[in-house]
Amino acid sequence: MSVVHAARRERLLARLKRPILLPAGAPQPRNYPANLQPFRASSHFLYLVGRPLPGAWLMLTDGAPTLYLERPPADDALWHGPPLDPAKLADDLGLPVAPLDALTPPPETLSLPAMDAATRAEQARRLGRAFTAGLLDARDLPLADAMIDLRLRHDEAAIAGLRAAAEATVAAHEAARAAIAPGVREHEVWAAMQFEFTRRGMGWAYPPIVTRRGEVLHERGLHRTLEAGDLVLIDVGAETADGWAGDVTRTWPVGQPMTPTQAELHRVVREAQAAAIAAVKPGARYREVHLTAARTLTAGLVDLGILRGDVDELVADDVHALFFPHGVGHLIGLDVHDMEDLGDRAGYGPGRTRSERFGLGYLRLDRVLEPGMAVTIEPGFYQVPAILNDPARDPGDRLDRATLAKFADVRGIRIEDDVLVTESGADVLTDALPRV
């Protein structure tokens, strides 16, 4: 792997001839200082070094990288075994390793804010300026843009990482299907999925959603009991040991086939997903992929009699967003929302900003697609009381509430896959998992 990461460092240095300091970050205390949350290294660090080394810093200066590591405390061998051998580590990683106290970044060094506050404080001390999680300093924008430029189009090793995450994610969803039954609690389903991750030495890429209340988009309670006739929405993805993410959603019936109303709306969401996936190709603008899903969904809802009117007009007026209020997807890579630590800069690019429209404002991505990009495609249909009962959003007689009432056994449906953009179109990394 060292060759892969060395090549990435070379590509970064070729793009940006400025001193760069990137922290791995540090594990964060849970209930007392020695009881730590699982460590998740910064994705920028993982991209360039390949290994989650707590407390490490990558310095790139004068065209060369150095990895700085803290010296372990004197009694460390008792608790954590023989210390990392710097020479062996340097050999494994293909870059020089030095003790942290030798790190002296030159003035004007660029950096990106660490997610944990302790590392950010250290970063501020070392670079003599403040850092805020999720907020870029104007002087660091060239570094942010260089990282985005590298990470936006995945190299072969990155694609292999995404495929490994996809494989584990599919296996977990298969395990969920086998576990679903009336009387089973949501966290029992999640337990069966997590087992598939953990036994592979992987974890989750984001907190799991397994819920009979699919209309709550980020419902994470996991405490309800499934009942016959429910639809259970499962949005779960693996993260490989070196950080690559999967992100898949399926919506299954519990204890019986879908009712006719459930089956109709499930089909409409599947059609919206298929249309959006078909729209994924080099040169396509992602907002159009989103609008393709919105139009297909809207056409389906018109066919069912839930909406009335011209499809294009309904979408232009955000009437579809009453039922599909989020974006059709996002970048995926080392982060499940890839590079979201850089705000919208990765998803939108410089100069492009989010729409104020209800039907577009939650869209996390609006770039022109290129080969090597990976995105999710995840349309949905939800009955959210807070939206449907909001007088400000009432579409009048374009919504047939009497017909909608017949579909009361559908709370939320989402179908999501991970898609690699290739020269010839969409390569659905998670296509092995049935959708129905």
Add this chain to the structure above:
Amino acid sequence: MSVVHAARRERLLARLKRPILLPAGAPQPRNYPANLQPFRASSHFLYLVGRPLPGAWLMLTDGAPTLYLERPPADDALWHGPPLDPAKLADDLGLPVAPLDALTPPPETLSLPAMDAATRAEQARRLGRAFTAGLLDARDLPLADAMIDLRLRHDEAAIAGLRAAAEATVAAHEAARAAIAPGVREHEVWAAMQFEFTRRGMGWAYPPIVTRRGEVLHERGLHRTLEAGDLVLIDVGAETADGWAGDVTRTWPVGQPMTPTQAELHRVVREAQAAAIAAVKPGARYREVHLTAARTLTAGLVDLGILRGDVDELVADDVHALFFPHGVGHLIGLDVHDMEDLGDRAGYGPGRTRSERFGLGYLRLDRVLEPGMAVTIEPGFYQVPAILNDPARDPGDRLDRATLAKFADVRGIRIEDDVLVTESGADVLTDALPRV
């Protein structure tokens, strides 16, 4: 449960007539701000409120409690469902609920440092003074001591929490036993254990140790493959949804019965544990429990010919600590090292400090035991090269290195259970799990 927590708040108010502000804490970002680590509320907050409410603050003033909660953002219902109903929450918890912007702590309010930096910064802002994780401000010592006084002796609800954690912990270790086989990787064993926690709606109380390198006390790699003839050391404990911890270690042979040398040393550790458990009773000083384990272990090693000399002298000179370099246990409660966020104050009490001796310096607890306290009892035997090859620790001919060499197939053995101190002695909460 509200009655339990109301009674605890009453007991705190009876002990300390000063304004008190205790934060629940906030979930911490993982790889980008919106992707959060699982939330773990402060144990002090959980003890007094009973529910992990992110961003909540408990204020106790003028003899009465109030819970302060942030107002959710406007679009919260879409992502997280209908907001908590403050009136229902107040009813469930048995205390008034108010919006966070109404929180105005009086001057001289006492508090305890939050573990997450964002909450600590908020705490500093609200109280006009700095807080440091794991470090007590002198003016907050009365609050720390009152919390210790409450939490040190577990009430009935606390004991029920510890029993629930113990039950899940035992089930996980049983699952591990069934999973162990040559060729199985450590994280596959952990997967089977985690499954038992997750399906109960529980998590882990501390990062798992499942290792064929038992001599590395905090070995957490989970990446090795078990081989026939190994001993695998498993130190794993559950945490209930409301925060109560389990903490159990077993050491099992892989693929075959223990070899005679493994069996001898495993028996010696079991005997040390049994002797220490027998020493647990009201009035016993925990350091004596530790030394009982040390003496029993030493006597066993003398019998095996590994050590030579008088048992009491060997222990007085810390020769036992060559093989048993850690303490025999610690408090257990809402934290697996209970109240370790208050430093040694819970384990040692005011005025008592850790020994400088190698054989006692790692002991986390040295109180006189009282009914209602819960502790772990976890002696071990390890061959740590960094200790055994340290010339400064060489005990000369009191260590028979030739005999020791015959036991080379033992890297590390630890046997650990959770023990409640009762009027009549030790109640081993995890006794249902076989030790051999």
